[in-house]
Amino acid sequence: MLEDHLPPSAGSLRGVAVEEVLLAQPRGFCAGVEKAIKALAWMVKVFPPPVYCYHEIVHNQFVVSEFITQGVIFVDDVDSVPAGAPLMLSAHGSAPEVVEAARENGRVVIDAVCPLVTKVHHELKVRASKGYEILYVGHAMHEESVGTMAVAPERVHLVEDEADLERATATIPSGTPVALLAQTTLSHDEWRHLVDKATESFPDLWMPGRSDLCFATTNRQAALREIAGRADAVVVIGSANSSNTVALTKVAAASGCPRVLLVNAAGELPDDLSGVVGVTAGASAPERLVAEVIDRLNPAKGVTTVVTVEEDEYFPPPPELRDLLRQLDDGRAAGIQEALRQDRTTSAAEVLDELAHRA
Numbered sequence: 261m262l263e264d265h266l267p268p269s270a271g272s273l274r275g276v277a278v279e280e281v282l283l284a285q286p287r288g289f290c291a292g293v294e295k296a297i298k299a300l301a302w303m304v305k306v307f308p309p310p311v312y313c314y315h316e317i318v319h320n321q322f323v324v325s326e327f328i329t330q331g332v333i334f335v336d337d338v339d340s341v342p343a344g345a346p347l348m349l350s351a352h353g354s355a356p357e358v359v360e361a362a363r364e365n366g367r368v369v370i371d372a373v374c375p376l377v378t379k380v381h382h383e384l385k386v387r388a389s390k391g392y393e394i395l396y397v398g399h400a401m402h403e404e405s406v407g408t409m410a411v412a413p414e415r416v417h418l419v420e421d422e423a424d425l426e427r428a429t430a431t432i433p434s435g436t437p438v439a440l441l442a443q444t445t446l447s448h449d450e451w452r453h454l455v456d457k458a459t460e461s462f463p464d465l466w467m468p469g470r471s472d473l474c475f476a477t478t479n480r481q482a483a484l485r486e487i488a489g490r491a492d493a494v495v496v497i498g499s500a501n502s503s504n505t506v507a508l509t510k511v512a513a514a515s516g517c518p519r520v521l522l523v524n525a526a527g528e529l530p531d532d533l534s535g536v537v538g539v540t541a542g543a544s545a546p547e548r549l550v551a552e553v554i555d556r557l558n559p560a561k562g563v564t565t566v567v568t569v570e571e572d573e574y575f576p577p578p579p580e581l582r583d584l585l586r587q588l589d590d591g592r593a594a595g596i597q598e599a600l601r602q603d604r605t606t607s608a609a610e611v612l613d614e615l616a617h618r619a
């Protein structure tokens with residue numbers, strides 16, 4: 261673990277004036293969110309409006325409203341998208357029948373699903389085809405869960421808590437092979453005890469060699485654990501419908517922090533914060549919101565960044581988007597190919613900034 265200290269900012273005039281900020285790293289945009297935002301930005305740049313997006317591209321109200329400003333229309337039903345229109349499917353993954361319906365009527369469909377969600381879809385499909393019953397730990401109605409369970413609904417038992425697990429266990433005939441899968445963005449605390457209990461009931465339980473809980477979720481939670489126990493309050497930046505963001509609030513509370521706040525932006529901070537304040541951001545929250553929160557907190561002793569791991573994961577643009585961009589034969593083609601080559605070193609924050617400032 262590394263700690264890096266920055267002195268107080270001279271620019272903060274109307275802050276809350278806490279003593280110190282402990283800033284968790286990693287925080288904010290993960291590789292899957294970077295990929296999805298950059299992909300939708302490409303759609304906005306190469307197609308005349310409107311571009312359609314099935315579900316929020318990522319669960320963050322600032323990112324979504326930025327794209328609405330750019331003419332993106334978010335829909336919850338792909339059938340409402342006109343024939344031939346450009347349509348992006350969100351990072352959370354979509355049910356197979358949604359993907360199929362989206363591709364009808366000549367729509368130009370780009371799927372921005374995170375590869376780590378695709379991994380869980382694949383595990384579920386393979387286990388179901390081998391006759392397994394699937395215990396899926398996730399949140400009912402969350403888009404990722406809905407899309408994943410739709411891969412083999414006849415085999416899946418949604419488990420949100422121990423009562424669900426007991427009910428599912430009672431319905432699975434003895435001798436049936438059982439697999440345990442998970443929504444990628446759970447907190448370890450809501451996952452671990454269910455793993456233990458499921459293993460007791462099914463000693464031959466199949467689980468993937470590499471956990472379904474994604475690296476970004478795990479890393480952000482680990483970084484937060486390092487600061488939450490030392491803080492008088494923790495501020496988690498992100499939207500309330502973001503599963504990994506809500507999981508961060510649970511981690512902070514479980515780490516013993518007496519006060520945990522979930523805020524969309526600096527304007528929602530209460531005035532009575534004091535002492536040492538921990539700050540982190542969910543995987544879909546832009547870094548500029550973090551800067552604004554720190555500015556408002558106005559820490560007298562500055563900001564100490566606590567680094568638990570350096571993330572360097574990178575997910576390239578969706579293959580169908582790369583194909584589509586390669587096929588463009590207008591005057592922009594050369595510039596687009598150069599931009600694609602630089603995709604790895606271009607951040608989603610830069611892309612959003614560029615969109616906001618384009619004519």
Ligand code: SF4
Binds near residue numbers: 374376444
């Ligand atoms: S939080 Fe994890 S699963 Fe979700 S988009 Fe990011 S990397 Fe992918």
